[in-house]
Amino acid sequence: MPFKQIKGGLCAPKGFRAAAISAGIKDAKGTRDDLTIIASDLPCISAGTFTTNKVKAAPVRITQAHLRAKDLRAIIANSGNANACTGVRGINDARAMADATAKALGLTRREVGVCSTGVIGLPLPIDRITDKIAPLCETLSAKNGEAVAKAIMTSDTTKKEIAITVDLDGQKVRIGACAKGAGMICPSMATMLCFVTTDANLSKTCLQKNVLDTVEDSFNRICIDGDMSTNDTVLVLSNGAAGGPRIARGSKACRQFRDALQHVLLELAKAIVRDGERVTKFVTLEVKGAPTYLDAKKVAEAVSKSALVKASWNGGDPNWGRVIHAVGYSRARIREELIDISYNGKPACEGGLVAKTDLHELRAIADEKEFTITIDLHLGRADYTIYTSDISPEYIDFNRSEYAYWKNARS
């Protein structure tokens, strides 16, 4: 389906304004924006999904509660500190961020979503943050979509934003979005956050259903370690500013919105993998012919999580032996003698045995920056696709120590 890309990110849809500022969280000198807001001029309907980690950051708990009580109309977010494992103080700090934002914008506290990303276990410098919220809200502008995308970055090397227009049963609407996260295994420094705005006039049930479905088929296809962080959050605000009749769940326009949202989230999800910490390869891993969806998912997750498989991708090694080894311990129903494994369609393994494809040909594929591995179990019709990456020596180096950060933060 052709979606027309437009500029403006989160502020591309009508009636949304944004701002970003430094509150000195990332660094005391305030050289980088680390506090940001997105707000709608009109009331919104809203939906969200959150980490399934049982250790949940304070802002996740607060935003979940707000979302259950009211529809959100604004999101306040900081980077540099996750406000996770911070106890009662963390909850009070997250509330204080919502309170200050609500006061500055003339909203109630529960109309404000709160997100944080960064290091776990340190209290927020809350006074520095709340002091900056009123000035931040004074600079709200429809030109600042990109500023949000940049301000939420932590170990990301590129901003991740997108905006499209789409025709919903005759009504032209816009969807804007940005995300952050250094992908691969959702590291603690690299919570996945995603904010989406739209001026479509959606019913609450149409929005909620579509958000659940499309997150499952996008961000849940890359968080490949089941390693969800304490802070992962997707929030979607819909203000109806495009006009037109309200879009009911089950309508043609609702399905069209689903396809558009799917496109937006999958593009951002893939961008997160490509920007994974010290990643050199983007691998599309397709599992086919599984007896059930769950079997296909187990195989895809086992293969994409294996450190040995990931190391071989880093080396450009078409090592199907490690792939089938991971298939074997995935706990999925399989029959070794039926398994085919191919690289960009070239067979490496047929019926559980080494295929005749020239090794140099497979090597050339595995040497490319992006390739597709297809595992056909030949046991049914279920399939599952995961977007994943290699693991590099530089990744381990990069993640060896946050000690210097801690020492500074506590001194």
Next chain:
Amino acid sequence: MPFKQIKGGLCAPKGFRAAAISAGIKDAKGTRDDLTIIASDLPCISAGTFTTNKVKAAPVRITQAHLRAKDLRAIIANSGNANACTGVRGINDARAMADATAKALGLTRREVGVCSTGVIGLPLPIDRITDKIAPLCETLSAKNGEAVAKAIMTSDTTKKEIAITVDLDGQKVRIGACAKGAGMICPSMATMLCFVTTDANLSKTCLQKNVLDTVEDSFNRICIDGDMSTNDTVLVLSNGAAGGPRIARGSKACRQFRDALQHVLLELAKAIVRDGERVTKFVTLEVKGAPTYLDAKKVAEAVSKSALVKASWNGGDPNWGRVIHAVGYSRARIREELIDISYNGKPACEGGLVAKTDLHELRAIADEKEFTITIDLHLGRADYTIYTSDISPEYIDFNRSEYAYWKNARS
């Protein structure tokens, strides 16, 4: 319990002889032994445990069948090639190894166990192997325990063997054992193999029960990715040469044998972790206060598998935030606000919050080559301990590519 260490490895118990030779599997020049045998002069009773990977190597399938039919009296093993993913040919090759060994020793095929370790997906050079089996058997000697331990090494940097004497209700017996495996995540190049001999006069049921129990509390406490290889095998032969009455299951002597076997297997399991590929740290991970054994196990496995946690160990970083983050996604029952995490007994996290321990003190512990992390969930009485290691940039480098090996093997 004090066990007296003795020399001789697998051949320390009475009535066992061993031999090793090069069959040119590891390298065509034959500079390193890669074919080895251990055999008993007397009939044995035997027991074994095998990989749970659904992709099983041919020698695993054959040895499982032999063990069901008869008691093993000899084990023939090769390194350098796993004979895995080799289809019907692989089965025939494993049988041929057993046949040649049985012929040379005057046994039946089913009295011979077969083990292989090395690269997946390549057929064995079976003629070279079977040609060497008769000469190999001619050199059987009670002095060759160490030769077996060396011949089964692949990416191991040190041999792993042990022998002890133990008093079983008044009867002095010996247990000898060796193992190979480069630990950490049971990589495909590094199948775990373990052979144990004893001259204790055990009943079949006493032996079987003790082998199952002690493998669970040793090797299954280190195979931390659930990443069992296609070839993992533990085989125990007991020939009764020490004399004395037959030891029945449930007797005092049977329990004493269990403790001794546990000691032997746990020492070898820890040696495998210490010799893990490019490992720099040995971490004992204790989970306490879990509501159930399964919850404790889930927490221990999630933490010990996390690439981020392992990277922080490599960096000597006392990063309890990453540990609690893994506890949170382990799917175990937990309550964040009750969790304590300590390094060598020094609290790093108390009640889900950062503890007051001086950071330099924790840093000094995490900088050591060996330390213990204790996670207390304060929700019950179940516990679980895993022995694990860091992951290093050098590990990824080491595992980047087997391509050169493959190219040579196929040319």
